[in-house]
Amino acid sequence: MVLAAAWLGGILAKRMGFPAILGELLIGIILGPALLAVLETSADLDILAEVGILFLMAYIGMEINFKDLGKASWAGLLAAIGGFIVPFGLGYYTILHFGGTHVAGLFVGIAVGVTSLATKSRILVDLKLLDTRIAYVLMAGALISDTLALIIFAGIIGYVEAGSIDTAGLVWVAGKAILFFTMALLIGIYLFPLLGKLLTKAKLTSRTILVTILIIMVLGFSELAELAGLHGILGSFMAGLFIRDSVFSRQILKDISAVFHDISIGFLAPIFFVTAGFHVTLEVFQTDLALLISVIVGAVVGKILGTTLFYLPSGYGWREGFTIGTGMNGRGAVEIIIAGIGLQMNIISQEIFSILVFMAISTTLTVPVFLTWTTNWLRKRGELVKQAARNGYLILGANPLGLFIAKQLAEQNEVILIDYNKDLVQEAKAQGLKAIYGNGLREDAFEEANALNTKTFIALTGNSEINLLSAQLAYNSFYIPNRIVLVSPVENGAGLNLLEHMDASSLFANKTDMVPWSYKITTNNFEQKAEKIEKEISTRNWFKNNAKNKDILPIIILDENGQKRPFHYKDVIKPKESVVYLQ
Amino acid sequence: MVLAAAWLGGILAKRMGFPAILGELLIGIILGPALLAVLETSADLDILAEVGILFLMAYIGMEINFKDLGKASWAGLLAAIGGFIVPFGLGYYTILHFGGTHVAGLFVGIAVGVTSLATKSRILVDLKLLDTRIAYVLMAGALISDTLALIIFAGIIGYVEAGSIDTAGLVWVAGKAILFFTMALLIGIYLFPLLGKLLTKAKLTSRTILVTILIIMVLGFSELAELAGLHGILGSFMAGLFIRDSVFSRQILKDISAVFHDISIGFLAPIFFVTAGFHVTLEVFQTDLALLISVIVGAVVGKILGTTLFYLPSGYGWREGFTIGTGMNGRGAVEIIIAGIGLQMNIISQEIFSILVFMAISTTLTVPVFLTWTTNWLRKRGELVKQAARNGYLILGANPLGLFIAKQLAEQNEVILIDYNKDLVQEAKAQGLKAIYGNGLREDAFEEANALNTKTFIALTGNSEINLLSAQLAYNSFYIPNRIVLVSPVENGAGLNLLEHMDASSLFANKTDMVPWSYKITTNNFEQKAEKIEKEISTRNWFKNNAKNKDILPIIILDENGQKRPFHYKDVIKPKESVVYLQ
Secondary structure, eight states, X not given: OHHHHHHHHHHHHHHTTSOHHHHHHHHHHHHSTTTTOSOOOOHHHHHHHHHHHHHHHHHHHHHOOHHHHHHHHHHHHHHHHHHHHHHHHHHHXXXXXXXXXXXXXXXXHHHHHXXXXXXXXXXXXXXXXXXXXXXXXXXXXXXXXXXXXXXXXXXXXXXXXXXXXXXXXXXXXXXXXXXXXXXXXXXXXXXXXXXXXXXXXXXXXXXXHHHHHHHHHHHHHHHHHHHTTSOHHHHHHHHHHHHHHHTSOHHHHHHHHHHHHHHIIIIIHHHHHHHHHHTOOTTHHHHSHHHHHHHHHHHHHHHHHHHHHHHGGGTSOHHHHHHHHHHTOXXXXXXXXXXXXXXXXXXXXXXXXXXXXXXXXXXXXXXXXXXHHHHHHXXXXXXXXXXXXXXXXXXXXOSHHHHHHHHHHHTTXXXXXXXXXXXXXXXXXXXXXXXXXXXXXSHHHXXXXXXXXXXXXXXXXXXXXXXXXXXXXXHHHHOOSEEEEOOOTTSOHHHHHHHHHTTOEEBTTSOOOHHHHHHHHHTTOOOEEEXXXXXXXXXXXXXXXXXXXXXXXXXXXXXXXXXXXXXXXXXEEOXXXXXXXXX | OHHHXXXXXXXXXXXXTSOHHHHHHHHHHHHSTTTTOSOOOOHHHHHHHHHHHHHHHHHXXXXXXXXXXXXXXXXXXXXXXXXXXXXXXXXXXXXXXXXXXXXXXXXXXXXXXXXXXXXXXXXXXXXXXXXXXXXXXXXXXXXXXXXXXXXXXXHHHHHHHHOOOXXXXXXXXXXXXXXXXXXXXXXXXXXXXXXXXXXXXXTOOOHXXXXXXXHHHHHHHHHHHHHTTSOHHXXXXXXXXXXXXHTSOHXXXXXHHHHHHHHIIIXXXXXXXXXXXXXXXXXXXXXXXXXXXXXXXXXXXXXXXXXXXXXXXXXXXXXXXXXXXXXXXXXXXXXXXXXXXXXHTTSSOHHHHHHHHHHHHHHHHHHHHHHHHHHHHHHHTTOOOBOSOOOSEEEEOOSHHHHHHHHHHHTTSOEEEEXXXXXXXXXXXXXXXXXXXXXXXXXXXXXXXXXXXXXXXXXXXXXXXXXHHHHHHHHHHHOOSEEEEOOOTTSOHHHHHHHHHTTOEEBTTSOOOXXXXXXXHHTTOOOEEEXXXXXXXXXXXXXXXXXXXXXXXXXXXXXXXXXEEEOBSXXXXXXXXXXXXXX
């Protein structure tokens, strides 16, 4: 029932544009002892939840790409530090002010300081922010701030576990922690890659075996952290970090991390979040209202103000810093996990735990609202700076037609071709084009082709279904904004419906059979013509008007400045532009 | 550490040709309190193990295909009943004889009566038995006997849970059980398909969401069974049965059942089997040796004799019955699960539990040994009856060359073509051939093409890598005995190595570039010739001798009786046979 509740809550939250965790927490509060008292926690649930947070932290670690961190550098670091330190300080002093202990203050400080990772990408897509500088800073900032939070958490846990504050004790605690991190680094850097090689050598490459090994690694690192007097989540997080790049080949990692994702996000972690809701008490609204309000206000104001202030040295202006602050205001999985551990270790009371859960819920609710306001504000002022703007073309299908179009576009743009036929890839390379051998239905080929920085995806294999599916992949996994697909006339209606549903456009603005044109191009049996447009006309109308009595294929639109773009359905030809077509 | 131990034990057992569970039990006994006492069980482990058996039973249910049951019919039913009832009776009376309770006797009876499912297919492949009648009877027999065991188990559990034996109590127990099975049937048949439709309608089709739903169903059915006074495993098993065919589309089911497999077999179930080893005591070898020996001998003799006797009415002879008895002698997951539940419910003592574990281990060990003996014996006597022998060809690649070969072979054999290009599939159908649109790297296409009954797989797409990979799939998932692959000359050494490793053969007995031949066939620009062979010669030597100065493509070998077979590397041409080749 807990899992069913989690599922329902998660789905509802997602439908409303919020992360699933929000719904899981809320449904836990509603169905749990706090409100309806239909469900309650049990020893069994607690154990599953505990395994769940270990797995979830490992998964969060696996998702972190050190390369992404590198990209944001200076500005991201500023935002992360400011967005962590200021609310951390405010949270800490709020608890002290209300009579809490130092350790409770530190715990609340961390919980208030973290930033939720998972929510980001979705909101960025919705607000069309993916190619802005804000997006890069936000993503890096969240990563850095969470890593920062976990390091400080490690320190506090070590300190609490030691139970003493004399110098010798602290040295012992610090020594063990340093030993753990050193061992984790050594194992991660030297032993994991060795293990990967051994497994390949011993032909132990079935997915089930590797999933088991992954789980053993995660639990092993957790145990190592526990032995060092730190909390297991630090170990599993570290395991996740190292597993990402070292142990398995890329494709295998993708497979097993998908399974691991399903076990964590689809099974164990939701149990944790719903049961976290069970531990919430609504009495805080009566007994500790002042504290509740202080913590939440401190969290929101601290996060936004801290980010704004610390962002100033970046030179990108306070408004951008403020916007980033509103984007980093959400708290999610990591905060609830830390709060839960604090409750379990009796460091924080049930009241403070409840306050932290309400803080997570309310700050998560603010993100879409605040971020929409602030980005619209920036946009209106013309201060929404694009960074590493997407450009260039990714073309699936290195057939003669694909090569022909690629050569036209490659004069001015970065063009990369993908094909699953090695001969065609060789041919493309021989003609001086960039080409990659890979499957257009798999993410690895896209990654290799740098799809995350590509502006336009063109799919023109002979198989419409493959074209459509890979365009969907281009959109879902790599957010490529423009997708143009060749639809062949043998395709039935379903294909075009899917096209519409996917918001993609049809190449050549018409259903086209590739084979005869490929043949004409190969045998050089065609004329290339150009027509200058006098009056604005949609591509589809141009095609209708011009293709009446003759067999033509409009390839490229040439604008006033000599810029070329592919001819497709969702486009309008402006006066003074030319259509280049084959006949 | 338990998981790591399970992994190690499982790998070692598999390497030696035994099921993983054998290694997991043994390593549990070795590292547990019984021997080295390095590991012991804990409340956490028990809970994970408990979830593990629920998941495992659901997975076992998902693996059962009612269609497979239908195939074996009469003979399989006889083997199943005889192989269950006789050892069941022997086990029951052995326990009574040694002073045990009726309920303990019934429990041991069931444990002794079951047959392990999982071990079968692997051994059948190793002993090259897959196309024999024995294999079909064995597989069906194991399925029926396990289902039978679970039904009787349900009865006993209901009886034990009720705690009383008066008529009213029994009626109440039976009523609840019947209510449960009725509800399960109604939900499975009416509600599950409805749910599937609803999910598709609501576009809730991400794998993670569906895995969650699958888990909710399994746990929900378990709870239902518990409410009816039955054990949860009966519920999860029933859930598995219904999930197989009703809720998800075939492809989605494949995806999520793979994840569910990894969670069960790769994570939770091994914890159960290792901790089952922890509960074993070695003292039984001293205190209860007579009982231990009696149970094991009763299990082995009862199973083999029972099967032999009950198999007589099939009319297939006592020797085949005896062979099937040796094949069904293994006990595995279901037996250990039932024994574990008996121990947990205090129905059987730790001593009897230990005896049952040793019984599982020793009977599992006998299977490969005994079955090798008996099948060799049958083989020598010429009594190894083939059934539903594999025949026909499955050809991947409906290109001109593929169609040409398919037409030659289709004169005498069942030939099915697969291609991922709809136009080529249409063309093949237009030429009167059977053709399926599908991806040669995915199991669903193979299933649709009835690959389990196909004798020869030919892959001749233009991409050698795809050819090799799909041949691997044909072998690994469908055990197709003959695999012939077109290797193109652009391929580097890796391809041919893989070919060797996979025990496949190269089509045309030489690296061949398909394109020029496809072109020649399309333009009808070739001669078809035949050469009669005088002296036995290998295909590769024939090709070497004949392809020296001319460009030829040997397609078919025609034997004395006019039977055609494809020309490939691992073949020898006999005198009076002809080679049909293109020039």
